[in-house]
Amino acid sequence: MLFLREEELRLAQDMLFFAYRDFTHAADEVLDGLELGRAHHRALHFIARMPGMSVSDLLSILGITKQSLSRVLTTLIEQGYVVQAPGRVDRRQRLLSLTAKGAALERQLFERQRDLLLRAYRDAGSTAVEGFRRVLRALTDETGQAHLAAMEAAARELRARSA
């Protein structure tokens, strides 16, 4: 009984490894041709999710150091994917957003992963999808859950603004 339970958990470790790997791999193929890596993709993704976010917000979400982000962000800005604008309320901040070129690349990367996800969701069914989300959310710590809530709020706001 305990044995079966442990096997289930070990299998979950396996599955997380393979699924995450294949999922990120989908975008890698696009990135490879552009001299960009996964770190650039992650930055693009979250800037797309919350346009106008500050550098420190992004740092907190990615959980890396300022110096690590710096390299990535410098490249993205130099190559015209991302722009910075001083904050209106706090002018020390440099608020990040995507250029048209950046948005186009982000969409291309998104679509690769979207196709994978859509196929998986379709194969697994809507009940399974709901469960998938519940477990993923429960696996995420408090900080991560706060970030997730911020993502959802930002998406709602974008939707309201564009409507």
Added chain:
Amino acid sequence: MLFLREEELRLAQDMLFFAYRDFTHAADEVLDGLELGRAHHRALHFIARMPGMSVSDLLSILGITKQSLSRVLTTLIEQGYVVQAPGRVDRRQRLLSLTAKGAALERQLFERQRDLLLRAYRDAGSTAVEGFRRVLRALTDETGQAHLAAMEAAARELRARSA
């Protein structure tokens, strides 16, 4: 409608990022004290899952190059976590397995992630867990699914042998 759907998928991207990060982070704390990294953990994990596997099996599962694995494996062997034994049927192979010390470390790493998973499974409920597994499996490509099947078969065999 399409808009909502896309938001759901983007949120899934977010969640996979945060959940995977927190999940691997659980084991990192143990590894840090031992001068070992995630790459060592991955090797330990899969050797524990399929004791007696060949080097090329492990290469195929991890999806890295021989040289990358070589560094990791050399460390694990030198520090007494892993042993190699020539294959009985094909003596070119060096079959990998954990020492008692390796098994103890792997268990310690497993237990960190197990606790996280158990809490998440408990919070999410058994229906959600079933869905979680279905989606993860569907996200995994054919190669990965073959590896998953091999894991399950190896676990069944271990269980039968120890019974």
Added chain:
DNA sequence: CAGTTTAAGGCAGCTTCATTGACTTAACAA
């Protein structure tokens, strides 16, 4: 206003984990 804190960024050096390409050795298989 003076002093402190904060947001962003830069410099230098380091570590981990991956890559490629070319090569060797030993064992298997035709």
Added chain:
DNA sequence: TTGTTAAGTCAATGAAGCTGCCTTAAACTG
């Protein structure tokens, strides 16, 4: 015997993270 396969090695390289320390400009606070 010849060719292939399993494993390992060398040298060089790249991607992505890290630490510690310092600067600038803006904001906050007494």
